[in-house]
Amino acid sequence: MINLPSSWDLPPVIKNRFGQKSLGQQRAMIAHNHLLLVLHKPPEPNERKREVALFWRQPDGTWKQTAIGNGIEPLIRHLKEYNAAAEKFIEDYHQAQEAEDYFRILEAMSPLRLATKNLHATLQAAREGIPGDRDLIDLRDYAYEIERSLDLLYENTKNALDFRIAKRAEEQTKLSLAAVKAGERLNILAGIFFPLTAITSVFGMNLISGLESNSIETFWLVVLIGIVLGVFVLQWSIKGKKN
Secondary structure, three states, X not given: OOOOOOOOOOOHHHHOOOOOOOOOOOEEEEEOOEXXXXXXXXXXXXXXXXXXXXEEXXXXXXXXXXXXXXXXXXXXXXHHXXXXXXXXXXXXXXXXXXXXXXXXXXXXXXXXXXXHHHHHHHHHHHHHHOOOOHHHHHHXXXXXXXXXXXXXXXXXXXXXXXXXXXXXXXXXXXXXXXXXXXXXXXXXXXXXXXXXXHHHHHHOOOOOOOOOXXXXXXXXXXXXXXXXXXXXXXXXXXXXXXX
């Protein structure tokens, strides 16, 4: 059988539950007081293939495993690896500042979060199948604490990401409003001085208008008329927008 140690004397009913290509998902298989835990090691971000770890509890309560070590210690160490991976993401969360940082955390922690949920469910099934083993109770509770920690981290990270996105959208709105107000000011100036510019352009032509020899009062009168016309055009434009 693929990846099963040949020295393990597992009941046939357990061996026959494996496929020919892989050991499959995380699960607890129980038969004749034998317990076989098929667990996955903590997944790395963007890792598609899962590395399997097997833990066999014999009817007398002794453990064997594919990992290095004796007794139940390798299984405890397996859960500690999950806890260390979760703490790494918690540290990344406390160091995050931008929306991109929170998004990367959410994306990277998703495989670990799913694997932890399956780990907890597997140990819960083992606890129900072997109700007299108190070590399984402790391991089940430990897995639940890790799962709960990742769930809280996911919610906090998602809320922080939503807040950063909303804050950025608010800043963009403020910038857009400032640009609109600046454009309105420019339009006001253009509306006031456009008639004056038109009048001065006419009088600036190299044609005899009869006003060449007039006094300076004529110049200021033309300026005043241009400004009055500009204000009139501006008021007319504002009323047109309101209508």
